[in-house]
Amino acid sequence: MGGIKILRSLVLGAALVLVLCLFSGCSASPEAKKGDYIISKEDQRILVAKNISKKDSENKTFADFRKNNIELINYIVEDTQLYNELRVGEKVNVTPKTNDKGEYVVMESDPPQIIAGQIERLKDD
Template identity: 90%
Template sequence: MLRKLVLGAAVLAICMLSGCSASPEAKKGDYIISKEDQRILVAKNISKKDSENKTFADLKKNNIELINYIVEDSQLYNELRIGEKVNVTPKTNDKGEYVVMNSDPPQIRAGQIERLKD
């Protein structure tokens, strides 16, 4: 019993020192904040709460990286939801390069879209 208590206290101390947190605010990621014309607008490295409450203007003002990904798979596009956490890998050419269209926010063709759990 004492051994389990000491082990639990050690794990808790390590967690506190390393900065881990059970708070949903601490878990940041890339979230879909809008969908339109086969494109998903993704805000990078934000909290779930910010993805639900912040406007495009708020995110832009706070210098949050925003990228429009063009989703070529219509079925996948229809399944994706605003507020969903994703990891998007850009589509590349034969040289391993991807094209960033000069717009604000920039547009990139999505290669793979991984849907993540919060």
């Protein structure tokens, strides 16, 4: 009988450790996954906040991003159909449009404006 109690205690202890690991991993993962998110759209431009969480993209304002020194870039989207399909809150990877020398132009505005070359729409992790 004593062996069964020890075995039961070991199984319960292992199950408890497993459950704690699963819960701690699940609660940490949404915040840990960061990326570049569209936070607004206007006049054929998308405003992208760099290296933020999905939660921040949904809950924070332009002023919040500015106050926290989050990098913001206005990308000019030349493809009207793509522009119309893009949504605020969408995770993207934008590559600037370059010339023959591999250079791209950054317009001196605040936030800066760059013509988008390729926009990769990413799935949230």
